[in-house]
Amino acid sequence: MSHLITYKNITISLSGKSILNIDQLDVAAHQCTLLTGRNGSGKTTLLKIISGLLKPNTANIHYQGLDMSWKQAKPYIQKDIIYLHQQPYLFDASVSDNIAYGLHRLGESKAVARQKVMHALQWADLSHLAHRSAKELSGGEKQRVALTRARILSPQLLLLDEPTASMDTDAKQQTGLLLQRLKSEGVSIIISSHETHTVKHIADHHLHIKDGQLETIEPSTDSDKVSVLKPSKKQSVT
Numbered sequence: 001m002s003h004l005i006t007y008k009n010i011t012i013s014l015s016g017k018s019i020l021n022i023d024q025l026d027v028a029a030h031q032c033t034l035l036t037g038r039n040g041s042g043k044t045t046l047l048k049i050i051s052g053l054l055k056p057n058t059a060n061i062h063y064q065g066l067d068m069s070w071k072q073a074k075p076y077i078q079k080d081i082i083y084l085h086q087q088p089y090l091f092d093a094s095v096s097d098n099i100a101y102g103l104h105r106l107g108e109s110k111a112v113a114r115q116k117v118m119h120a121l122q123w124a125d126l127s128h129l130a131h132r133s134a135k136e137l138s139g140g141e142k143q144r145v146a147l148t149r150a151r152i153l154s155p156q157l158l159l160l161d162e163p164t165a166s167m168d169t170d171a172k173q174q175t176g177l178l179l180q181r182l183k184s185e186g187v188s189i190i191i192s193s194h195e196t197h198t199v200k201h202i203a204d205h206h207l208h209i210k211d212g213q214l215e216t217i218e219p220s221t222d223s224d225k226v227s228v229l230k231p232s233k234k235q236s237v238t
């Protein structure tokens with residue numbers, strides 16, 4: 001299995017407290033990884049480092065054949081990796097305008113952007129909401145708009161931080177469906193979640209943060225339980 005990107009020696013301390021100390025994280029290409037850990041274990045912190053939003057104390061990155069420091073890699077990873085917050089921020093504008101926003105920033109012409117937004121809305125089964133104000137949407141609808149807005153920018157890796165928290169069963173199913181679609185289109189995905197059962201069917205791998213380090217969890221035969229495979233420091237998600 002090929003790796004999309006590898007992070008080595010990730011360390012970060014916040015307010016003088018060591019939060020993460022990870023020897024190696026290999027992100028599998030075109031696959032989905034579930035990331036778990038207790039509240040405060042460092043899931044959000046790790047996702048923000050992976051996406052170039054938070055500067056770690058140390059981290060080396062192997063991406064597209066290059067070995068780089070986190071700082072050198074930052075422009076590449078910010079372009080190719082998108083972090084989605086649990087409560088996505090949408091502008092006070094229509095759903096279509098929210099989805100088009102990133103395209104305008106990339107300098108796409110109005111006509112091309114309109115075409116792409118139309119296709120994206122169809123892809124997400126959101127066409128009926130195109131002209132609604134994004135501020136009026138439910139939490140589940142907002143999450144789907146945010147996913148669509150991310151997809152239109154063609155990310156290599158999508159990071160979802162607790163995407164299904166506080167969603168009802170229908171909204172979870174709809175979000176799950178879009179994630180399956182993204183995966184089948186070749187987008188690599190990491191999902192942080194406390195709701196293991198909701199995303200288990202999409203995930204190919206399961207990593208767990210404990211004491212600042214990553215453990216690989218292998219599904220047990222009992223579908224409701226997981227067992228720790230290898231609590232060593234060096235971890236791969238392939």
Ligand SMILES: Nc1ncnc2c1ncn2[C@@H]1O[C@H](COP(=O)(O)OP(=O)(O)OP(=O)(O)O)[C@@H](O)[C@H]1O
Binds near residue numbers: 037040043
């Ligand atoms: N800006 C900050 N300054 C100081 N400490 C921070 C900061 N951000 C996060 N922390 C601490 O880092 C640790 C990891 O936080 P993080 O938000 O990554 O955890 P998490 O696993 O995402 O938790 P949750 O499941 O509640 O979302 C926590 O102890 C938190 O208090």
Ligand SMILES: [Mg+2]
Binds near residue numbers: 045161
């Ligand atoms: Mg978090």
